[in-house]
Amino acid sequence: MSTTSEKDNATQPVITTDALTMHFRRCEALTDVDLTIRPGTVFALLGENGAGKTTMIRILTGFQQPTSGSCTVCGIDPQREPQAVRKRIGYVSDAPALYDWMTVAQIGGFTASFYDDQFLPVYQSMIRRYEIQPEQKIRFLSKGQRAKVALSLALAHDPSLLIMDEPTSGLDPKVRRSFLESMIDRAATGRTVFLSSHQISEVERVADTIAILHHGRIRLMGDLNEIRESIHQVVIDTDDPLRAIAKLGEPAEILMEETQGRSRQLYIQNLDNGMIDALKSTPGVTDVRCRLATLEEIFVACTTASPELEPTA
DSSP states (O other): OOOHHHHHHHHSOSEEEEEEEEEETTEEEEEEEEEEEOTTOEEEEEOOTTSSHHHHHHHHTTSSOOSEEEEEETTBOTTTOHHHHHHHEEEEOSSOOOOTTSBHHHHHHHHHTTSOTTHHHHHHHHHHHTTOOTTSBGGGSOHHHHHHHHHHHHHTTOOSEEEEESTTTTOOHHHHHHHHHHHHHHHHTTOEEEEEEOOHHHHHHHOSEEEEEETTEEEEEEEHHHHHHHEEEEEEEESOTTSOOOOOOTTOEEEEEEEETTEEEEEEESOOHHHHHHHHTSTTEEEEEEEEOOHHHHHHHHHHSOTTOOOOO
């Protein structure tokens, strides 16, 4: 029978950040980042290289002190109790740091010394499932095999949270598929996956919720399906592409706007039919075409626009 504390843990956010900011000497890696990630989900943090994704992960895992703001991971402050956080999570990077002189079995035994007695048999079972020989030296493993060993090490203690930083970079399609399936399986058991990536097609296959990070700021965040249903590409044919287009009412927001020949292309969130009619009635407009945007188009719109772009009033 579940206790009250177990029920509370099942509903409490796994990750929270409040105005999280990281300032380096010549750049703002993160600026006022607010996140709330619920248990039992696959959360994807999308962003270009250098957007601040790895910096956020370093803060969440207690390896980096933020300039300001706060965060919790599994209810723990990683700045105050980094070791407690690391015991509760699993972590896989795009280039796992493994001891090359060890065998697959030896690195499992070494890591098991930090956990309870269940770690080693679970690790050994996962290695067998991945068809990796325990006596193989780490230095002789392919990139895909190393990734499987890293995932086995990260999951053998059954962490509440699995953090993956560009985990499928450079992997072949078969290995990539096994990684994606592992994320879905984790969420199905009530565990949480935090995935950092710029691979749009992979995110679409596994994520429940997403956030798009651009120049250290969250540009868009929410349920993936709701986001895809709320953002439209609007193409406006006009006699004068530089002429001001009718302003859209709240809560519409223009994510990106560009001119292509005699057309203006906009990506708009929370568009309705009345707004389309207003655009059509704008002097000089000859045609307005509208369709739902793809996630790739949404990503490009959010990472092309200036981070200071304000919602359209």
